[in-house]
Amino acid sequence: MATTEIKLDPNTKKLSLIGFSGDFDKLVAVFTLATGAAAVGYEVNVFFTFWGLDAIKIKQGRSAVGKGFLPKVFGVFMGGLKSAPVSRLNFGGISPKIFRYLMRKNNVATLEELVEAAKVLGINFYACEMAMHILGIQKSDLIPEVKDVLGVATFLKLADGGQTLFI
Amino acid sequence: MANYILDITKEHCPMTFVKTKIELSKLKSGDTLEVLLTEGEPLENVPRSSTEQGFKVLSITESEVKGLHKVLIQK
Numbered sequence: 338m339a340t341t342e343i344k345l346d347p348n349t350k351k352l353s354l355i356g357f358s359g360d361f362d363k364l365v366a367v368f369t370l371a372t373g374a375a376a377v378g379y380e381v382n383v384f385f386t387f388w389g390l391d392a393i394k395i396k397q398g399r400s401a402v403g404k405g406f407l408p409k410v411f412g413v414f415m416g417g418l419k420s421a422p423v424s425r426l427n428f429g430g431i432s433p434k435i436f437r438y439l440m441r442k443n444n445v446a447t448l449e450e451l452v453e454a455a456k457v458l459g460i461n462f463y464a465c466e467m468a469m470h471i472l473g474i475q476k477s478d479l480i481p482e483v484k485d486v487l488g489v490a491t492f493l494k495l496a497d498g499g500q501t502l503f504i
Numbered sequence: 505m506a507n508y509i510l511d512i513t514k515e516h517c518p519m520t521f522v523k524t525k526i527e528l529s530k531l532k533s534g535d536t537l538e539v540l541l542t543e544g545e546p547l548e549n550v551p552r553s554s555t556e557q558g559f560k561v562l563s564i565t566e567s568e569v570k571g572l573h574k575v576l577i578q579k
Contacts, residue, residue, distance in 0.1 A: 372522050
């Protein structure tokens, strides 16, 4: 599946993020760093794995995404971008709503706005082949901006020569 | 040649940079973009990152409003 052509330009500054978490606050960190870096001229790669895959599902709410019974159950519980919980004090999903309200009120970009900005800026989204396999997620379940489905070796090659963060 | 204006004084990180980048990407050679921004991070980084991305910073002037600056960038 990994058809990504890797061209390394030693002059381009590069940031590669591993989006592991599906938590609202950590996804805000991923997309803030990603969009900020891309906006100041960095090449940005985001490799979504495990819970992080929730952020790039087409279905942003809770839905039975996944192939097979257990993946479907997981899919419902995990949900997508709109149902991402905060990592602390989630209060059964009330806190993300409060955060969204506070972000709008303070004129700070919401998670959804950051994701849209990331798409406009041409940030490279990649999905983890192994995690997708476990969770029964197909590439067709993910947003079309996902460039490729990769394994660790290809991601390391992509990240080579730049900064890498795990969130 | 066209001249554009962008006000990012109400924006916060990272949208200050994101909005500037998106506007800059629309410029054709010779076009200018005047960015109205606040002191601190935007003032320090918008001119620097624009230069790094191959744009020309023609001027940085303080606006009539205290703490606000105008950065004129050309492609």
